[in-house]
Amino acid sequence: MRVFKASCIVFPLALLLGGCAHHTAPAARTFAPRSVAAPAGGIRTLVVTVSADAAAATDDEDAFADDNLDFLNEEENEAPPSVADPLSGWNRAMFTFNDRAYFWVLKPVAKAYKAVAPEPMRVGIKNFFYNLAMPIRLANCLLQGKFKSAGLELERFFINSTVGCAGLGDLSPFYPDLQIPPEDLGQTFGRYGAGEGFYIVWPLLGPSTLRDTLGKIGDIFIDPVTYFNTATIGIGTRAFDTINDTSLRLGDYEAIKESALDPYVSFRNGYIQFRRKQIHE
Amino acid sequence: MIKTFAAFGLVLILAASTPALGQQPTKTPMETLKKPLDEVIAILRDPQYRSKDKRALQRKSIYKVTDRIFDFVEISKRALARNWRIFTPAQRRDFTEVFTTLLKDTYSRKIQGEYTGHEKILYVGHEMLSATKAVVKTKILRESGNIPVDYRMRLRHGRWMVYDIKIEGVGLVQNYRAQFNNFLLNKKPADLIAQLRKKVAKFKDE
Numbered sequence: 009m010r011v012f013k014a015s016c017i018v019f020p021l022a023l024l025l026g027g028c029a030h031h032t033a034p035a036a037r038t039f040a041p042r043s044v045a046a047p048a049g050g051i052r053t054l055v056v057t058v059s060a061d062a063a064a065a066t067d068d069e070d071a072f073a074d075d076n077l078d079f080l081n082e083e084e085n086e087a088p089p090s091v092a093d094p095l096s097g098w099n100r101a102m103f104t105f106n107d108r109a110y111f112w113v114l115k116p117v118a119k120a121y122k123a124v125a126p127e128p129m130r131v132g133i134k135n136f137f138y139n140l141a142m143p144i145r146l147a148n149c150l151l152q153g154k155f156k157s158a159g160l161e162l163e164r165f166f167i168n169s170t171v172g173c174a175g176l177g178d179l180s181p182f183y184p185d186l187q188i189p190p191e192d193l194g195q196t197f198g199r200y201g202a203g204e205g206f207y208i209v210w211p212l213l214g215p216s217t218l219r220d221t222l223g224k225i226g227d228i229f230i231d232p233v234t235y236f237n238t239a240t241i242g243i244g245t246r247a248f249d250t251i252n253d254t255s256l257r258l259g260d261y262e263a264i265k266e267s268a269l270d271p272y273v274s275f276r277n278g279y280i281q282f283r284r285k286q287i288h289e
Numbered sequence: 290m291i292k293t294f295a296a297f298g299l300v301l302i303l304a305a306s307t308p309a310l311g312q313q314p315t316k317t318p319m320e321t322l323k324k325p326l327d328e329v330i331a332i333l334r335d336p337q338y339r340s341k342d343k344r345a346l347q348r349k350s351i352y353k354v355t356d357r358i359f360d361f362v363e364i365s366k367r368a369l370a371r372n373w374r375i376f377t378p379a380q381r382r383d384f385t386e387v388f389t390t391l392l393k394d395t396y397s398r399k400i401q402g403e404y405t406g407h408e409k410i411l412y413v414g415h416e417m418l419s420a421t422k423a424v425v426k427t428k429i430l431r432e433s434g435n436i437p438v439d440y441r442m443r444l445r446h447g448r449w450m451v452y453d454i455k456i457e458g459v460g461l462v463q464n465y466r467a468q469f470n471n472f473l474l475n476k477k478p479a480d481l482i483a484q485l486r487k488k489v490a491k492f493k494d495e
Binding site for chain 1: 362363366367370371373374378379381382385391392395396398399402403432433434457458459460463464465467468469471472481484485488492
């Protein structure tokens with residue numbers, strides 16, 4: 009039931025600011041320019057610049073008359089994120105349920121908690137739970153054959169558990185090599201070519217797909233929290249983790265929802281894009 | 290003798306004009322992006338906007354900067370994708386106007402609410418996708434974790450402008466495209482414009 013952690017009540021909380029240092033994109037060193045072709049330089053640039061203002065004035069008019077959609081062709085390479093949604097009736101109902109649960113329960117609780125717990129403490133708790141879940145990430149690195157990442161996961165765990173005081177501190181910002189994207193079983197399935205299946209919204213656990221749901225179930229077995237001495241303590245721990253996480257991201261869900269024309273479709277698309285990125289990296 | 294003199298003169302003219310040409314290189318996409326983003330942060334920091342009733346004024350200052358760097362017509366067009374063709378030029382204009390307002394409004398409210406004074410932007414680097422397309426990779430550094438933000442830019446009239454943003458791998462254009470596509474399955478362009486106007490008007494009241 010790691011599910012609680014990653015997807016909270018509403019996944020999108022993870023979307024904007026779920027950031028944590030470890031979500032970060034590959035660092036600069038892996039960043040090789042695909043083409044070094046200099047953007048139009050020298051004389052051409054001068055000419056272009058001089059005529060730019062004059063062109064820009066009439067250009068806006070033209071832009072609205074312009075039917076050219078060539079960019080669609082160049083995007084064909086990047087598979088458009090769409091997912092089967094045969095359960096959309098159930099899913100929309102669950103989306104509404106989760107929305108209410110967030111505003112009526114999770115948000116007030118997280119706000120009250122935030123008022124009494126200082127931010128450094130809450131960040132420490134977040135780090136602690138992240139560190140604790142290392143076995144899930146390690147196992148999935150190994151399953152995907154990412155041996156270097158597996159080694160770095162272990163190294164990070166070792167450093168944060170010792171120097172970082174039982175995982176409360178995260179030293180990875182000082183060693184950017186240690187900031188590796190977190191792996192899970194859903195991603196491992198995806199890596200081996202499994203499709204998403206279909207989209208599904210779980211009550212309280214939020215957006216998922218058939219593949220990711222099966223992945224979460226598998227991950228439960230390697231999650232240390234599962235082996236806390238009673239189920240009640242395990243669930244309580246996860247609930248606390250969720251509240252703690254939410255307290256660090258209050259306002260994110262609201263912002264995404266506000267900016268959307270159809271929040272349900274926005275979150276569905278966001279979830280699929282986010283997971284595809286995770287599988288890709 | 291005269292020939293030599295003329296040649297010398299020519300060399301001088303060339304020598305004088307070359308640096309002038311050289312001083313006008315197109316700025317790299319990253320440089321083009323960095324300046325306005327720094328300006329936005331300066332506006333967020335500016336103490337004259339500290340009180341709550343100055344928030345709207347502060348947003349106006351932010352818009353002035355973002356208008357220079359974001360190509361909202363291109364963003365609107367890409368978000369509509371194939372549906373762009375079923376919009377009349379007048380509808381395209383109306384749509385672009387209201388969609389631009391929605392984007393500017395929701396995003397600037399969001400950063401106004403979030404900004405604590407401790408956030409920094411790290412410019413990771415840029416990648417040329419072609420001679421006129423590039424991705425600039427940045428990270429927002431915050432105490433509670435970093436957020437990767439990629440800006441897709443294209444060169445137009447000698448200027449780099451943003452036409453898409455990806456936050457944590459989630460692309461803005463793709464996300465709206467999914468919503469608009471779904472909406473237009475059984476509704477008309479005019480309905481979409483009306484719906485967006487209703488949404489934007491709601492913000493104005495707040």
